[in-house]
Amino acid sequence: FKDDLSTSLQLFTPMSPYDVDLPIQATEDVLFSSQFHQPKELPTDFSSVDLSFLPDITQDNKEQNLSKDGNETQEELDGSIPRNKDSSGTMDESSLSYPDATQPSPQASDACPLTPMTPMPPATSASESSGIVPQLQNIVSTVNLACKLDLKNIALHARNAEYNPKRFAAVIMRIREPRTTALIFSSGKMVCTGAKSEEQSRLAARKYARVVQKLGFPAKFLDFKIQNMVGSCDVRFPIWLERLLLTHQQFSSYEPELFPGLIYRMVKPRIVLLIFVSGKVVLTGAKERSEIYEAFENIYPILKGFKKAS
Amino acid sequence: AGAGRRCPGCGSAELLEDALYAQQQLVCAACGCVLAEGLLTTTYSEEQQRREVAYSQSTGQKEQQSRCLQRGIRRVQDLCKVLQLPAVFEDTAVSYFQRAVQHPAFHLLSLEKKELLGGCCVFVTCRQHNWPLTMGTICSLLYAKQELFAGVFLSLQKELELSVPALSLADLVKTHLNNFRLFQHSADVPVPFVEDKEKMVARTLQMVELASETWLVTGRHPIPIVTAAAFLAWQSLQPGARLACPLARFCRAAGVDVPPPAHLRLKELLEILLRMASQLAWLRVFNLDKKTVVKHIGDLLQHRVFLLKNAFCAEEEEQQPAAVLGQGCPGSPRAGAQKGCPEGSKRQREGDARPLLPPCLIRPRKRLRTAAPSAAASAASGDEPISDSEVEQYLRGPDEIRAFSRAKGWP
Numbered sequence: 001f002k003d004d005l006s007t008s009l010q011l012f013t014p015m016s017p018y019d020v021d022l023p024i025q026a027t028e029d030v031l032f033s034s035q036f037h038q039p040k041e042l043p044t045d046f047s048s049v050d051l052s053f054l055p056d057i058t059q060d061n062k063e064q065n066l067s068k069d070g071n072e073t074q075e076e077l078d079g080s081i082p083r084n085k086d087s088s089g090t091m092d093e094s095s096l097s098y099p100d101a102t103q104p105s106p107q108a109s110d111a112c113p114l115t116p117m118t119p120m121p122p123a124t125s126a127s128e129s130s131g132i133v134p135q136l137q138n139i140v141s142t143v144n145l146a147c148k149l150d151l152k153n154i155a156l157h158a159r160n161a162e163y164n165p166k167r168f169a170a171v172i173m174r175i176r177e178p179r180t181t182a183l184i185f186s187s188g189k190m191v192c193t194g195a196k197s198e199e200q201s202r203l204a205a206r207k208y209a210r211v212v213q214k215l216g217f218p219a220k221f222l223d224f225k226i227q228n229m230v231g232s233c234d235v236r237f238p239i240w241l242e243r244l245l246l247t248h249q250q251f252s253s254y255e256p257e258l259f260p261g262l263i264y265r266m267v268k269p270r271i272v273l274l275i276f277v278s279g280k281v282v283l284t285g286a287k288e289r290s291e292i293y294e295a296f297e298n299i300y301p302i303l304k305g306f307k308k309a310s
Numbered sequence: 311a312g313a314g315r316r317c318p319g320c321g322s323a324e325l326l327e328d329a330l331y332a333q334q335q336l337v338c339a340a341c342g343c344v345l346a347e348g349l350l351t352t353t354y355s356e357e358q359q360r361r362e363v364a365y366s367q368s369t370g371q372k373e374q375q376s377r378c379l380q381r382g383i384r385r386v387q388d389l390c391k392v393l394q395l396p397a398v399f400e401d402t403a404v405s406y407f408q409r410a411v412q413h414p415a416f417h418l419l420s421l422e423k424k425e426l427l428g429g430c431c432v433f434v435t436c437r438q439h440n441w442p443l444t445m446g447t448i449c450s451l452l453y454a455k456q457e458l459f460a461g462v463f464l465s466l467q468k469e470l471e472l473s474v475p476a477l478s479l480a481d482l483v484k485t486h487l488n489n490f491r492l493f494q495h496s497a498d499v500p501v502p503f504v505e506d507k508e509k510m511v512a513r514t515l516q517m518v519e520l521a522s523e524t525w526l527v528t529g530r531h532p533i534p535i536v537t538a539a540a541f542l543a544w545q546s547l548q549p550g551a552r553l554a555c556p557l558a559r560f561c562r563a564a565g566v567d568v569p570p571p572a573h574l575r576l577k578e579l580l581e582i583l584l585r586m587a588s589q590l591a592w593l594r595v596f597n598l599d600k601k602t603v604v605k606h607i608g609d610l611l612q613h614r615v616f617l618l619k620n621a622f623c624a625e626e627e628e629q630q631p632a633a634v635l636g637q638g639c640p641g642s643p644r645a646g647a648q649k650g651c652p653e654g655s656k657r658q659r660e661g662d663a664r665p666l667l668p669p670c671l672i673r674p675r676k677r678l679r680t681a682a683p684s685a686a687a688s689a690a691s692g693d694e695p696i697s698d699s700e701v702e703q704y705l706r707g708p709d710e711i712r713a714f715s716r717a718k719g720w721p
Contacts, residue, residue: 156711156720160704175704178690202692210701238668241528242476249473257445257477258460260529265468277529277668 130300134231134283134292138194139201141226145188145209145219154184157215173208180204184212188219191227198226198289230284231292235300237279237307244275244306264299271295275303319343378424379411386428389451393443399435406431406470415469419462426454426462433463437474442481444533479522479532483515486536490564492544498563502551505544513543516611517579523618524582525668531571537561538575542583546607553601578669585664586610586617622666 151171155163162172171184180194180201190208195201202224212219241262245254254262261282264273269291274282281299286292316323317338324339336346386407390400407428410416416427429452436443445463449456467474492499493507517539521527527535541560545552557576561568580600587593587603587610596602603610610617664672706714 156714157706158704159706159710197690199690199692203690203694203696206692207696207701210696211704214698214701214705238525238671239528242522245476249475250471253464253467253474254476255445255460255463255474256527256529257531257533258456258464263464277525278670 130235130297132233132235132296132300134233134281134296136196136229136231136289136292137282138228138230139196139198139226140191140193140228141195141198141201141205141224142189142191143205143209143224144222145184145190145212145217146222147188147218147220149184149186149188149212149217151184151186154212154215158211160211173211175204175207175211178204182208184208198229201226226287228284229286229289229292230282231286231296232280232282233296235279235281235303237304238277239275239279239303240306241275241277244302248302266295266298269294273299275299279303315345317341317343317345378421379408382407382411382424382428385425386432389429389432389448392451393432393436395432395436395441396439399432399439399441402438403428403431403435406434406466406472409470410466413469415465423458423462426452426459427466429454429459430463430466434466434472434474437477438472440475440478440481442478442485444477444482446533477532479518479527479536480515482532483518483536483539484511486533487511487514487540489566490540492564498565502548503555503563505547509547510540510543513547513607513611514540516614517543517607520582520611520614520618521575521579523614524666526575526578526582528668529670530575531569534569534571534575537566537569537572538579540564541572541576542579542604542607545604549605553604582621583607583610585621586614589617589620618666622664 149171151163151165154171154173155161158171158173160174163170168183169185173182173184174180175182178195178200180192182193182205183191190205192201192205192208195204205224206221209219209221241254244262244264245252248264251266252262252264261274261276264275266273270285271283271291272285273295274284281296281303283292283295286295315325317325317340319338320341320343322338322340325345326337326339328335328337335344337344383404386403387400390403410427410431411424416424419427429448433443433445433448435441445456445459448454449459452459466472487507487510490510492503492505492510495501495504514536518527518536521535521539538557541557544560545555555563557573558568561572577600580603583603584598584600587598587606590606590609590613593606593609598606
């Protein structure tokens with residue numbers, strides 16, 4: 001009784017315990033856009049990454065799908081979905097080889113009848129496919145006040161200062177708006193952390209400089225530089241970190257004994273991503289906002305491949 | 311020098327350098343006779359035999375290697391011997407260590423950390439050969455704090471660009487169960503507790519696989535899961551005698567520590583098993599709870615592929631009307647029910663399908679404050695004028711300064 005009921009009630013037959021209903025459309029968006037539209041140059045470090053983590057399509061599966069509502073996106077791209085590389089033992093069905101990127105779908109050469117593709121939104125670039133924008137959580141910047149500072153004096157005259165020379169050789173100062181913390185060193189160098197945008201970080205650093213000026217030091221504002229930006233977002237689906245490690249070993253470090261997340265060191269742009277099983281992603285190491293966005297757009301299609309691993 | 315030395319006690323040529331004690335000792339492997347002990351004055355070792363000889367007798371071949379490096383290499387070799395690793399591992403670990411010590415990032419590392427570096431090289435080698443060695447084991451051998459070891463390990467991985475494959479859970483299960491002293495009757499292990507090793511390993515492997523398929527393994531420390539799985543496997547093999555035994559007692563009998571998260575893993579595993587049990591027709595008549603379900607673990611594991619499929623509804627379906635749900639949720643659908651699954655009678659409540667998700671998503675701890683940038687902040691250019699009054703609020707007045715100085719005891 002089980003199979004009849006399940007095929008009629010579910011969108012497609014799951015192939016393993018992991019698979020529950022998944023409209024393939026979303027995955028195909030990515031597949032299509034990266035394969036046929038190629039609006040932007042794929043980063044070179046991913047040229048060797050094939051899309052074999054996509055769900056495997058079997059002959060039975062195709063036939064069942066042919067009888068379904070035509071609105072559902074058909075899974076087969078004329079036999080283009082290759083075998084899934086994961087270690088699940090259920091994937092023993094015939095694997096179909098992946099065609100060249102130049103081969104358009106209507107040229108079906110295999111026995112299976114060509115199924116019309118659901119009309120896709122035109123020219124969706126890979127960069128538009130995620131629809132998720134990472135939010136900046138922390139900006140770290142430095143500035144040179146260019147004068148020697150008497151830290152004890154500052155701690156005495158400023159309300160918002162903390163100075164414990166035995167613990168740390170800098171004054172820790174905080175302001176309320178923008179809510180930030182600064183480390184002020186006797187050399188005149190200062191680090192400003194906690195801002196949520198580049199402009200806020202600059203404004204905050206200027207305020208700290210003004211406080212130091214008001215305390216009687218000839219503080220300037222030289223070489224303001226954003227040193228690090230941290231962003232975070234949620235892809236809204238759980239991720240099989242073990243499989244991500246398997247296919248992207250040269251970029252990933254996953255040690256559940258140490259830390260629950262997978263540390264992904266992206267080469268271009270040079271960003272470190274912390275990827276968690278819950279689907280939350282933290283991106284850090286950026287000097288510019290665009291690097292965070294670019295890194296996320298790079299990782300999103302990869303993560304989608306592990307959304308419902310077959 | 312001394313290549314043909316034999317034990318004066320038994321004549322055996324099997325002589326080993328034993329570094330497990332504070333002193334270096336040359337010991338006969340056959341009879342245990344001690345041939346030579348460490349000298350108070352150190353001499354350079356002759357590279358062939360790695361035995362201590364007078365400096366004038368040494369060949370001087372290794373003089374270009376620093377003492378620190380030699381010591382480090384020897385430590386790595388000793389670790390490999392203690393762990394009884396294959397010979398090829400030792401060569402790989404030593405070569406990693408040599409590369410690491412010469413790398414600018416580690417050249418100036420303290421000796422304490424250099425020793426950890428040696429341990430990391432052994433650890434990485436083991437993982438690359440799928441030898442199931444946990445960080446916990448290596449840390450205890452090195453008497454190192456795990457945080458310190460972790461830091462050195464991550465740096466090593468990054469600087470030398472080593473790819474470290476994931477720990478093989480199956481191998482870990484086999485290795486970890488080797489430490490369990492449940493396979494023979496003893497003072498701590500009464501007869502009803504004794505279990506056949508093969509059966510226990512097989513069933514624990516199945517339980518761990520089940521855990522990994524249901525999101526209980528990803529992102530979590532593996533040992534507590536293996537412990538909880540072993541406990542359930544052991545209980546289910548002879549439920550009559552063992553159901554009354556709690557996890558802590560089990561670990562005591564087995565001679566292993568109870569890792570604190572093991573209790574939570576156990577709870578999660580039992581929840582999964584109960585959901586699966588609700589899908590087995592002949593088990594639905596029993597009102598199973600977390601004790602009694604253990605008796606049926608054998609059946610549940612046997613049919614786990616089918617049961618998992620039906621015990622959990624799809625994530626996407628929580629948005630859809632309940633009528634579309636699979637057979638796991640019988641009963642009248644009710645719009646707006648939790649996670650889109652209908653609430654049936656009490657008995658069917660256990661069969662309420664939930665999406666198959668990691669526990670952190672099933673029970674979200676807190677609603678994260680989505681930092682919506684304030685209007686002022688979003689318009690910020692960074693160059694706004696800063697009013698004097700705003701800055702002055704952060705400065706102390708003269709009275710306050712006096713009071714503060716007095717409080718601090720400053721003149």
